[in-house]
Amino acid sequence: MARTEYATMLGHGRRLEEVGALGEGHHLWRRPAGRRRRTFDGSLDPTGNGLRRSRAPLVMEKIAHAGAAVGVAEMKVAVERTGGIVVLAESFGHSVFKESLQRIFQSSDNDLGLSFNGIFEINCSKDVKIQGIIGPCTSLEKKSPLSSDTVVGQGSTSAWKMCGLDRKTSICLVFDIAKKDGPNAISQSTSNQFYFQFLTYYQHHEGQMRLRATTLSRRWVAGSGGVQDLIDGFDQEAAAAVMARLVSFKMEAEADFDPIRWLDRALISMCSKFGDYQKETPSSFSLSPRLSIFPQFMFNLRRSQFVQVFNNSPDETAYFRMMLNRENVANAVVMIQPSLISYSFQSGPEPVLLDVTAIAADRILLLDSYFTIVIFHGITIAQWRKAGYQDQQGHEAFAQLLKAPREETDSIIKERFPVPRLVVCDQYGSQARFLLAKLNPSVTYNSDNPPPPGGDVIFTDDVSFEVFMDHLQRLAVQ
DSSP, X not given: OOOOSSOOBTTTTBXXXXXXXXXXXXXXXXXXXXEEEEEEESSOOOOOOHHHHHTTTEEEXXXXXXXXXXXXXXXXXXXXXXXXXXXXXXXXXXXXXXXXXXXXXXXXXXXXXXXXXXXXXXXXXXXXXXXEEESSOEEOOOOOXXXXXXXXXBOSOSEEEEEEEOTTOOOEEEEEEOOOSSTTSSOOOTTOEEEEEEEEEEEOXXXXXXXXXXXXXXXXXXXXXXXXXXXXXXXXXXXXXXHHHHHHHHHHHOTTOOHHHHHHHHHHHHHHHHOEEETTEEEEEEOOTTTTTHHHHHHHHHTSTTTOOTTSOHHHHHHHHHHHTTSOHHHHHHHHSOEEEEEOSSSSSEEOOSBGGGOOTTOEEEEEOSSEEEEEEOHHHHHHHHTTGGGSTTOHHHHHHHHHHHHHHHHHHHHOSSOOEEEEEETTSGGGHHHHTTSBOSSBTTOSSOOOTTOOOBOOOOOOHHHHHHHHHHHHTO
């Protein structure tokens, strides 16, 4: 398909440069309309100039197939800093491409809500400094005393350009505590408040500029008595999303960066500071329920496509990270730690542990890893399906069992953009690898305990979550 800035597609007679609505707000003033440029190709785009585009009201977008090196990695800066959309599929005939493209031009309650020509500004108390933003924006280089000397992502400014944004656009803000003179530089009275104000200007699809203002207040805690306050205010899902963005950014920005070591040291430090334990007694270690799932998130992040890039092309890695850097916490958590739902005759749909022991011959598993959805049939279920029992009278319950995960999959696909890849596979089949690669290898080929009848094993030398936690507890209590 030839590159084009304007095109009439899908029989709707609509131009490619169309936008939708974003939220509620008040009309402020009118500005010249922004534009969206989409390229459809299977080869490298030589145009470049991402920084120049990012400051103009032009959104750079890339829709490509992965049959060859199409240049997504090289265009990452241009696309991400202009807030563009990326769709990467196996071919232009693949369902991921076709359904995602249809979603762009969809006008309904499920449209993308595309807006553009935005500016994001931060005002905050003098006690905190802005290190930067990781997300779909670019610095406007607005010098401010609020800026920290340490830069993370797009920093050294208090204002950013967001050429393209939608209802789900999410940015990661990194702050620092302002240093003060004296021995009690960081300590603050527990009654002291500090404030953040976020101002988002953006262009509505009707052409008006709108402003959304959000103001938050938080209080300082100091000393050992404030530890419980910190634990009570800890959001482990948001923390996992932030860690994923930080480690992805550092892997791209720092040549000699060791992501596994960095994640492990951060996790050990947190557990050592906020865990309950007796010194040098690993068996006494425990975490508050507000923190207890965070080590599991870090275990899966270490194994995720954001850190383990060996089996992915540079284009795929860039695509995964661009999606991570723009999606909200709920979607980011699914990317880091996929959800796994079990369907069986014994019970209705229920979430199960992301572990190889979840596999059973008479069970269907639905794995949602955000980019891929897997419907996995146990060997007995697969044999019954191939025999056609679901089409015979008296086996309506089996037909409904097969139908239930497909209905759930349809509802997930309806709400997600880009559309995820759907894989339907059977136990011991070649495509079962899409599920096995995400499961905790608690039972492997060299395990002392064999799997239960109808279960499965994973052929890997990777450590299991149980071994990971044993090492974590031993190091945290030192």
